[in-house]
Amino acid sequence: MEDLVTAPTELDKRWLTEAVRLREEHAGPLEDQEANRRARQQGGDLAARIEHRALWLAERDGMTQALRHWKQGARLALLALMIVAVLSGAGLGLAALGDGQRPVNVFWALGTLLGLNLVLLVGWALGFFFAGEQGATLGRLWLWLSERFARDAKAVHLAPALLVLLQRKRLNRWLLGLLVHGLWLLAMSAALGMLLALLATRRYGFVWETTLLAAEPFIALTNALGALPSLLGFSIPDESMIRASGATLPSLDIARQAWASWLLGVVLVYGLLPRLLLATLCLWRWRQGRRQLVLDLSLPGHAQLRDALMPRSERIGVQDAAPEHLPQFEAGQLETGSSGxxxxxxxxxxxxxxxxxxxxxxxxxxxxxxxxxxxxxxxxxxxxxxxxxxxxxxxxxxxxxxxxxxxxxxxxxxxxxxxxxxxxxxxxxxxxxxxxxxxxxxxxxxxxxxxxxxxxxxxxxxx
Incomplete structure (x- = not known):
């Protein structure tokens, strides 16, 4: 309810302006005599007047209210995706360890927890640097859910307007990146939380198994993966523990604890922290780029408004400059220097x-x-x-x-x-x-x- 009474943000203003331009581009010019007149009274440069005109038209035609509904739908869609991410992450943790009746194959468990995450992370990086469309599928899903939750026919131009607006500064990659990494961060946090809960309440044994390979590759891989987590205080099984885990189920509690600590550390360092760092980077770039969004006055829909919003007499300097503070008035009372x-x-x-x-x-x-x-x-x-x-x-x-x-x-x-x-x-x-x-x-x-x-x-x- 708070969003219904708050003033539109700078992004909302640019967004509504772009939505009005797209609407006029598809359906023809709107009846805008009063909007143009108000924009001229508002003063300022052409961009400010175009924005003021668009905001007035958006309020008159219900697009401002539709934007509020769309944003509410976007929040509901995001909440639904977050719930799915948390449940998926918890399911990964439960599938990796099982019910404790059988020993846990540490490398199968690691593949279950990190395999899909790392594959999609590599795919995101390749798309970011080469295609520029990373997160497009998940982004389209979010936009689709947002429109379904909004249920407002007047919001038809809002989603396309947002995409067009963000693509000018290539902000769509950072917004979608924030969405993708934020959801994966939730999923890995849920998986890590499930691991902690299961390891704290059940007794698990850890083994590794092979038919073709010797023990040395597993020892080297275990030490390599545990190097970074060890800097954060997580344990690494020593060579004797690793060899014993490959031969039979270790009965020593110290071996169980070492493997459990190693598994938690690897999931934290290689699963959760990369998503956290990338989500933070995307959030920083998104906030930085959002402040730089401006109207593109070269677009046909904006260029043709110049004569209506910037009369020639104003452009050659006949009229006085606009006052710093515009009068606030109600019906029947105009606080200005009127006469006659x-x-x-x-x-x-x-x-x-x-x-x-x-x-x-x-x-x-x-x-x-x-x-x-x-x-x-x-x-x-x-x-x-x-x-x-x-x-x-x-x-x-x-x-x-x-x-x-x-x-x-x-x-x-x-x-x-x-x-x-x-x-x-x-x-x-x-x-x-x-x-x-x-x-x-x-x-x-x-x-x-x-x-x-x-x-x-x-x-x-x-x-």
């Missing part, structure tokens, strides 16, 4: 005489009855916000979502706003239920409304 008074009508019919007689200090903005007139007025308000704005509405019309969104956007670009719910013309009647819907919707937006003329307020700032 403005009256505008919203979708008024021709039967009503408009505009009324206005004081000299009040400007008539006409009637908003088309998308072009709305966008033109919003563009003007974003540059020259009025101190007082009155919006005349015909309460015979239903307060649909489009009209309410426009009222909220107009109010956010004015110092103070009032809604004038016009009275019915002679011979007409107002629907009480519809008027109640207007009152409820405007109260929900936090906009002051009345059915009396606001001209006095527009002229003097008070009633």
């Amino acid at each position: 008074a403005l009256l505008v009508g919203l979708e008024l019919d021709d039967q009503r005489a408009w505009p009324p007689t206005l004081p000299r200090t009040v400007t008539n903005a006409g009637v908003l009855d088309s998308r072009e007139s709305r966008n033109k007025l919003l563009e003007q308000l974003s540059r020259f916000p009025p101190a007082r704005l009155a919006i005349a509405c015909d309460p015979r019309r239903s307060p649909d979502r489009g009209s309410l969104a426009l009222l909220a956007e107009l109010a956010r670009n004015a110092g103070a706003t009032r809604i004038w719910l016009l009275q019915a013309l002679p011979g007409q009647a107002l629907d009480a239920a519809r008027l109640g819907d207007w009152h409820e919707a405007l109260d929900r937006l936090g906009l002051h409304h009345a059915d009396t003329s606001p001209l006095t307020w527009l002229e003097h700032g008070h009633d």
Whole structure:
């Protein structure tokens, strides 16, 4: 639940920006007039404006919420893989030692514990240096599980966007490497823990067996594998113990303890520590590279936004520089250097005489009855916000979502706003239920409304 209320991280912002670009690349440009206008108000360079536009569109279209669901699904997928890794590691430890009824062949046990791990580790290293696609299978499995757990149709572009974003800095190899080595680290830790539990609670005998080889190769291999673990304090069976283990089951407890210590040390040094070191390296490179992620402005989806987000007048330096701190505002209250008074009508019919007689200090903005007139007025308000704005509405019309969104956007670009719910013309009647819907919707937006003329307020700032 905490993730639902936290602000998006820098990686999330880049991620959502890339997801919006991919969506527009596949489905065509989005309706972005308001997003572009907000981005221009935000200021900054082209990359900052593209990101601000994308974040607004992502929030509007539900992609931000989808990202939260996807990340929750990714955590569940990772938890499932971690559980599988722990159970697999514990199973390896149990299979290597058995139930204690028969002696343990030390080299078969070692092959069971380290064989698959070392083979996959070599495969990862070869893929890292030659193919660059190490961990791709496990990574695809994790992404597939993440999408299944997320169950959000709006998250369709998130996984491809993440891969495209990370491939620019080749961070995918470090993220997948962290996933692979982290899971193997869990598996080897579980295997080592199972070995410790079994050796502490059961009596095992250790032998080595051969038909073709002499004892010397086993003695040399045992000493070679135990050299590094011995530096950490693990025991190595001496030559007499090794020879005795090849001839018959040793009955001395000191021999059992030496073999057990040797086995634990070899698993720790050659199984667990390499994964720990590689996981730490991948984590360090991932965190280091994540801070260097930037937008690629040369991509077609970003390059074509330059004219809309960086008007030519701004690029040649006509406008003032953006302020260091942008104003924070709510509907109906814009904390900025606004001035003047403005009256505008919203979708008024021709039967009503408009505009009324206005004081000299009040400007008539006409009637908003088309998308072009709305966008033109919003563009003007974003540059020259009025101190007082009155919006005349015909309460015979239903307060649909489009009209309410426009009222909220107009109010956010004015110092103070009032809604004038016009009275019915002679011979007409107002629907009480519809008027109640207007009152409820405007109260929900936090906009002051009345059915009396606001001209006095527009002229003097008070009633």
